[in-house]
């Protein structure tokens with residue numbers, strides 16, 4: 408499907424109906440009727456899928472209703488159905504649409520709504536992020552405890568009032584800490600991107616209570632909560648945020664930190680998912 412004929416771009420279409428159609432596509436293409444847990448893999452987390460269990464089927468995201476092609480190297484455009492050792496059905500989403508791509512929030516949260524429509528009750532959102540808190544150095548995984556949404560946008564339409572208390576489930580964070588007691592928590596600030604922040608914006612993020620900065624996840628978490636899912640958020644710190652380190656940020660640096668940390672955090676994520 409070309410991006411030009413994405414059904415989500417029709418303002419009269421119902422995004423939840425398209426998510427149900429996508430879930431039906433996934434069931435048909437994977438042969439797996441329902442999933443228990445969904446996992447979105449961000450920068451640095453890609454290898455985790457191989458450790459979570461046995462891949463039953465891999466589907467190009469472009470064959471599933473409403474999905475668009477990934478914009479970035481390091482973001483694989485596939486959906487995978489995995490069977491974990493304990494028998495859980497895991498849907499791995501390697502096809503994130505970012506807000507900065509400019510296709511609107513419906514496309515950004517479509518994978519989350521689709522995951523909910525496949526039956527998943529837990530949404531694990533992972534990303535690569537910059538560290539504002541100086542102790543959050545590259546290579547460290549950090550549990551997301553809460554977020555500050557600086558996009559000034561919402562995936563909810565109309566007068567849809569959704570409670571975001573305990574958005575990043577305390578219960579799931581505690582499960583993650585049973586696997587790695589050294590995991591720290593932080594508040595994730597979603598900026599629009601795709602530019603990185605200025606040092607002044609990073610200082611602001613710290614002052615208003617942010618520990619890490621990124622360009623995804625917050626809008627997805629809101630949609631996941633609306634869909635009734637329990638959410639676990641994990642960031643891999645791939646760089647110190649602008650001005651916290653004195654050298655400029657580069658996408659290469661981010662990719663390299665992701666590659667270096669990948670084996671460790673992938674193993675962590677696989678063990679956390681099995682414990683959920």
Ligand code: 8IG
Nearest residue numbers: 535536537620621622645661
């Ligand atoms: I990876 O420093 C990664 N993603 N906004 N700032 C923002 N997003 C990021 C950063 C960062 N690093």
